[in-house]
Each structure stands twice: as C-alpha cells, then as structure tokens.
Amino acid sequence: MARRGHIRAAVILGLAAFLLPLAPVRAEPAYVPLVRDYVEKRIRPMVETPLVLKAIAEQNAKFGDVSEMDMRVLDETYRSEVDQHHLQMVKLLLDKSISHYLKAEQDASQGVIIEFFVTDSHGRLNVGQSTITADYWQGDEEKYLQTFANGSREIFIDRAERNESTQNLETQASFVVMDEENRPIGVAIVTIAVDAL
Numbered sequence: 001m002a003r004r005g006h007i008r009a010a011v012i013l014g015l016a017a018f019l020l021p022l023a024p025v026r027a028e029p030a031y032v033p034l035v036r037d038y039v040e041k042r043i044r045p046m047v048e049t050p051l052v053l054k055a056i057a058e059q060n061a062k063f064g065d066v067s068e069m070d071m072r073v074l075d076e077t078y079r080s081e082v083d084q085h086h087l088q089m090v091k092l093l094l095d096k097s098i099s100h101y102l103k104a105e106q107d108a109s110q111g112v113i114i115e116f117f118v119t120d121s122h123g124r125l126n127v128g129q130s131t132i133t134a135d136y137w138q139g140d141e142e143k144y145l146q147t148f149a150n151g152s153r154e155i156f157i158d159r160a161e162r163n164e165s166t167q168n169l170e171t172q173a174s175f176v177v178m179d180e181e182n183r184p185i186g187v188a189i190v191t192i193a194v195d196a197l
Contacts, residue, residue, distance in 0.1 A: 031171065035157050038112065038197055039190065041172045046105050047177055047188045052118060052128070056177060056186040057100040059120045059127045066125075074125065082132060090132050098128030107132040109123045114170055115191035118177060119144065127186065143174035148187050152176070160194055169194040 046052075066074075078089050093099055096120070106113040117129035126133060146156040153176060160171040168190055177186040 029160065031160055031169070032157050034172055034197045035171055035194065036155050036191055038192065039155050039175065043123050043173070043188065043190050044175065047118065051101055052098060053177070053185070055096070055181055056118060056120060056127050057179065059125065060185060063120060063125060071125065079134070082134070087132070093126060093129055094132075099130065102128050102130040111196040112193055112195055113190055114168070117189055119187045119189070121148070121185050143172060143189050144187055147174050147176050148184060168196070
C-alpha cells in the first residue's frame, strides 16, 4: 500500500512538473549572438597573428614586475594627457606597429569596429590601440575581470548602450588572447557598432 502511494506521488509530481510552466529563463539580448559570431569569425583571427602575439609577449616581459601603484600612476598620467590634449604617452602607443595594424583593421571593418585594443597579461597596460582610449589600465574593469582574471575562455559581451554623439548602439566585447602554446597572455577588447553588423 505504501509503495502504491509513493508511485502515485511520483506520477503526480511528474505531471505537475510537465504541466506547470517552467521558471522564466532570462534570454540574452538579440545583439549578443551577432556580436559573439562577429568576434569569433573576424576579430579573433585578427588578434591571433604573430605581430599581435609578439607585441603582447614583449610587453609582458618588459612590465612583468610593475606594481599596482605604478600602474595607477601611469593610468592617471595617460588620462591627464587625454583630458589636457597633451598626448605624449598616447602618441607613443599610436606610433607602435601593432597600433597601426589595429587601426587598419578598424578602418577596413566598414564601421563595425569603433575601437580596438589589446592589453598585457594583467590587463595592466594597453599594448596597442586603434584610437585614443579613455584609459590606459584595464585591470580594474569588467572586460578584464570577466575574462583573464577569472580564467574564462568565453567572450565577454557588455551591455549595449546608445552613443549620444553618433547615435550608434555600441557594445564592447573582450576575450583572452592565447599564445602559440595555448597560454593566456593578454586580453583583446573591441567596441562594436551593433547597428553596423
């Protein structure tokens, strides 16, 4: 008798689970799969080139022991230069061959790529950049914290926002850059005009 009661309870629970609506699933915004596909097919191959990998490796070797305080000073100096339009650090970065390469890829994207840059292994400092970025140190931002810092190999796609000056819907995607031996060495960050995809 007790066994029949257990079977009946199991059948009722099974039917209830089947008939009752499932808990709502948060669907990702419609732009996310488009951005992920673009990054996977177009951006990742641009980054996985000898020029980019070598530039990141060289900067990792050069700044491997930079303290967080030094990084913050460099970042503040960079931001100050941008604010005051005295672009000494920015010009040095933009003159690097990796920056010329990223700028050429941005220009060839037909308006899809708004900004394109890569950082070293600690998100510390930009290695190369296609345009003037708002800051120099990315290690305290989601683009680094959601990728390199937590060991994720997924593409992190930030919330899209409307750019007030261009009226473009823009999002930023970032992913860990791996070297030829499949070791994480840096982060690639690209700002994408969703409307241009």
